[in-house]
Amino acid sequence: MRSLVAAFIAGLLFGIGLYVAQMINPEKVLAFLDISGRWDPSLALVMGAAVGVTTLGFPMVFRRGKPLWEASFSLPTYHDIDRPLLLGATLFGIGWGMAGYCPGPAIAALLINPAEAVPFVLAMLLGARVQSRQSHR
Amino acid sequence: MTTFTPYSAILGGLLIGLSALLLLLSIGRIAGITGIVFGLFPRAPAEWGWRLAFLAGLLLGTMLMLPVDILAFAPRQGFPLWALLCAGFLVGYGTRLGNGCTSGHGVCGLGRRAPRSLAATLTFMTVAMATVLLMRHMLGVLP
Numbered sequence: 001m002r003s004l005v006a007a008f009i010a011g012l013l014f015g016i017g018l019y020v021a022q023m024i025n026p027e028k029v030l031a032f033l034d035i036s037g038r039w040d041p042s043l044a045l046v047m048g049a050a051v052g053v054t055t056l057g058f059p060m061v062f063r064r065g066k067p068l069w070e071a072s073f074s075l076p077t078y079h080d081i082d083r084p085l086l087l088g089a090t091l092f093g094i095g096w097g098m099a100g101y102c103p104g105p106a107i108a109a110l111l112i113n114p115a116e117a118v119p120f121v122l123a124m125l126l127g128a129r130v131q132s133r134q135s136h137r
Numbered sequence: 138m139t140t141f142t143p144y145s146a147i148l149g150g151l152l153i154g155l156s157a158l159l160l161l162l163s164i165g166r167i168a169g170i171t172g173i174v175f176g177l178f179p180r181a182p183a184e185w186g187w188r189l190a191f192l193a194g195l196l197l198g199t200m201l202m203l204p205v206d207i208l209a210f211a212p213r214q215g216f217p218l219w220a221l222l223c224a225g226f227l228v229g230y231g232t233r234l235g236n237g238c239t240s241g242h243g244v245c246g247l248g249r250r251a252p253r254s255l256a257a258t259l260t261f262m263t264v265a266m267a268t269v270l271l272m273r274h275m276l277g278v279l280p
Contacts, residue, residue, distance in 0.1 A: 004190040006163035011191035013156035014168065014240075015198020021149020022142065024199060027213055031139040033269045040139045045146035046153070047243060053154025054248025058161060067165030074165050075249070076236065081256045088235020089242075093261035095227030097268025098220050098279060102239040103232060104170040106225070107192065108199045113212035120225035127229025128175050135234075 003069050015108050021046040024109045026100025026116070033097055157245050160191070169241020170195075171232040220279055231261075 022028040023046060032043035066072055096102050101109070101120055109117035157168040164187060166173075173188045232238045235257055237246065242261075246254020272279040 003164045004186050006159060007166075007187035007190040008194040010156045010160040010163070010168060011194020011196075012198040012201075013152050013159065013194075014191075015195040015200075016202055017149045017152030017156060017198075018195075019149070019199045019202040020152060021146050022139075023149065025139070025213070026216075028139045030269060030273075033265045034273060035266055036270060036274050040141050042139070042142050042146040045143055046150035047239075049147045049150025050154035050157070050244045051247045053151055054157050054244055055250075057154070057158040058245075058248045061158065061162045064162075067161065068163050070165045072165060073161070075167065076251070076253075078236070079251070079253055081253050085235050085253060085257055086260055088231045088233070089257040089260035090264050091227045091231030092235060092238060093231070093264025094268050095224040095231060096239075096261060097265035098227070098272060099216070099224035101224065101228070102170075103174065103228060104195070104238070104240050106228075107170065107174065108195055109212075111196055111200055112203065116213065116216060116221055119218060120221045120228075123222045123225025124229035125174075127226035127231075128171075128233040129178070129229075130226075131230045131233040132175075132179065 006069070014104065017050075018105055018108050024105045024112065026105070028100075029096075029102075029105070030100040033100070153240075153244060154248075157240070157248065161245075167241055167245045169237050169245055171238045172236075172241050175233055216280065235261075 018024050021042070023043065028040065029043060031038075031040035061067070062073070092102075099120060101117070103124065106117050106120050106124065110121060160166050160168045166187065168191075173191055176184055177188050228238070235242075237254065237257060239261075242254040242257040247258060
């Protein structure tokens with residue numbers, strides 16, 4: 001139960017953070033990605049502040065050896081910089097640059113701007129489904 | 138056209154970082170949105186609880202902010218549906234293939250000092266900027 005509460009609060013913080021930083025506004029995101037005109041560097045500060053917290057905090061958490069309420073950490077075990085990683089990041093970058101939504105803000109926008117977020121998230125789930133079908137063949 | 142908002146950007150970023158820190162400290166999970174969402178579909182039904190709790194918090198968090206409305210956030214209108222569908226498909230396919238998005242590779246992966254995440258983050262950032270340049274300014278097909 002306390003694990004669920006922790007996950008819920010983490011989600012809450014994430015959602016409030018996205019809203020406060022205006023990252024659920026795709027026009028704000030595109031204004032960062034658009035380096036040709038009047039560039040809005042806000043997203044760089046959002047990323048910088050978030051990475052600052054994880055860079056300082058994660059090593060302290062890892063030093064404990066295990067999380068509070070689970071037996072061990074669940075971390076990615078794969079470390080190669082390979083073709084699927086770079087191709088995947090490239091395709092994701094194209095989609096992100098087209099609409100201004102990455103997965104977190106798209107989900108967070110489901111109730112706020114459903115006219116955009118609902119079709120985007122459905123297409124996103126379809127894309128993931130097609131990819132996993134291919135990789136399991 | 139939006140303006141530079143350094144204070145809200147830093148405050149929002151700190152909250153996102155704290156969210157990732159809380160999830161790692163409490164249950165040892167990486168706060169990567171794609172990992173959390175896509176993990177709902179295949180196998181491991183025992184893993185549903187915390188994923189759904191996180192996503193419920195994510196949705197509620199933004200809703201809670203609406204009445205405060207400090208930003209007077211006006212949802213974008215008139216953006217072409219075909220572009221939303223294409224972009225969504227590419228984001229889903231790409232993040233699944235590359236095992237992460239802005240949160241998993243960006244916020245968490247860089248915090249773990251993972252070279253794989255750094256490579257992914259530099260790639261999707263650069264490609265996204267090039268895409269805006271192409272679609273918005275060279276081809277002029279998207280607003």
